[in-house]
Amino acid sequence: MTSMTPIKVRGKRGAVPAQKWHAGKKRPVNRDASRAPHMPNSSVIPQASVQLSEAASRKRKRRHPELSALEQLPAEIIQDIFEYCGNLDLPLASSALMSKLSSRHMYMRLTKCALQPILGFEYKEVPSAAQLAAATRLFGCRFMTWEFFRAWLDEDVPFTHPRKTDDYLKTWSxxxxxxxxxxxxKLLHGRWTTEKVHFLSVFLPEPPTPSPRLRSILLELAHAGAAQAIAERAHVALGLLLEMGVYPTTEMLRLAVIDHGCDRRLVKQLFDSVYPAETGAVDIDPLDPALWAWAEKAHQRGSAQDGEFVLDALKRLAWRLGRPMNVGNK
Structure with missing residues (x-):
């Protein structure tokens, strides 16, 4: 067998330097460094501290923006400006203003300033739209809770003995x-806690008078809140929303009767809130097939009394709407 002639391959171990592709580019290695004796720990510590200090110096320094002329004022002056202008967006302008304007004492002062134009209505002119909007927005602030509102009433109108919920409502009235x-x-939707229901009662005039109709987005939120009140069986909350202008609908009635166990108190609230003479239109269909089918099947489920209750209410509503013959044909 003929012997093979060995061939040098570039880049392989054992090749001459001229045959390697990185010849002349290789960084020289200090062979003596690997053979250096182990340094004691005392000599390593200074070197490590130097490296840490260099790394810290390379970090991006946090920028501290210069404060404006308003932000540099003392907190007392800024609070007076805030109370005078009544602009609730001022604390949102910067964190410096937020820190100087976020205190319970400041909230008390701001509440008194924002509510003053809308109080004493019998002795004043009608508040402007801006004043009404400012008062409503104040009630929508996060700090304005039922507990804080009661504390403000205690401070603004001192009382000789501990108050109950009705006492606070009478004081506000x-x-x-x-x-x-x-x-x-925030008060027009659930979850319907006791505190939220009490707070919503503040906006129902006392003694009862025709309440202002909710409009636009507030009315949509109130309708959604009424559906939540039905689901949570929050009778008082549903009653307040109905008095504030939420009209009962067939969907609400289906929700109360079919989906949530036919709570008679809720169903009665919905039927009693239908006023055809005032609205000119009714959003509850007394001949709704789903409600009639549920009432007719109630006997089979062992809840005949609930079925008769719903049927009687539907028939009475039909008579009020002037559609008795349709009920008979049904």
Missing amino acids: SLKPTKFLLPPA
């Missing part, structure tokens, strides 16, 4: 708030 004050969005 004695201040003669304008009937045009609308509730904030």
Whole structure:
């Protein structure tokens, strides 16, 4: 067998330097460094500290923007400006202003300033739209809770003995708030806690008078809140929303009867809130097939009384609407 002639391959170990592709580019290696004796720990510590200090110096330094002339004022002056202008967007302008304007004492002052134009309605002119909007927005602030509102009433109108919920509502009513004050969005939807229901009662005039009709987005939120009240069986919340202008609908009635166990108190609230003479139109169909089918099948489920209750209510509503013959044909 003929012997093979060995061939040098570039880049392989054992090739001459001229045959390697990185010849002349290789960084020289200090062979003596690997053979250096192990340094004691005392000599390593200074070197590590130097490296840490260099790394820290390379970090991006946090920028501290210069404060404006307003932000540099003392907190007392900024609070006076805030109370005078009544602009609730001022604390949102910067974190410096937020820190100087976020205190319970400041909230108390701001509440008194924002609500003053809408109180004593019997002795004043009608508040402007801007004043009404400012008061509604104040009630929508995060700090404005039922607990804080009661604390403000305790401070503004001192009382000789501990108050109950009705006492606070009567105290607020004695201040003669304008009937045009609308509730904030946060009070028009669930979850319907006891505190939220009490707070919503503040916006129902006392003694009862025709309440201002909710409009636009507030009315949509109130309708959604009424559906949540039905699901949670929050009778008081549903009653307040109905008094504030939420009209009962067939969908609400289906929700109360079919989906949530036919709570008679809720069903009665919905039927009693239908006023054809005032609205000119009714959003509850007394001949709704789904409601009639549920009532007729109630006997089979062992709840004949609930079925008869719903049928009687539907028939009475049909008579009020002037459609008795349709009920008979049904």
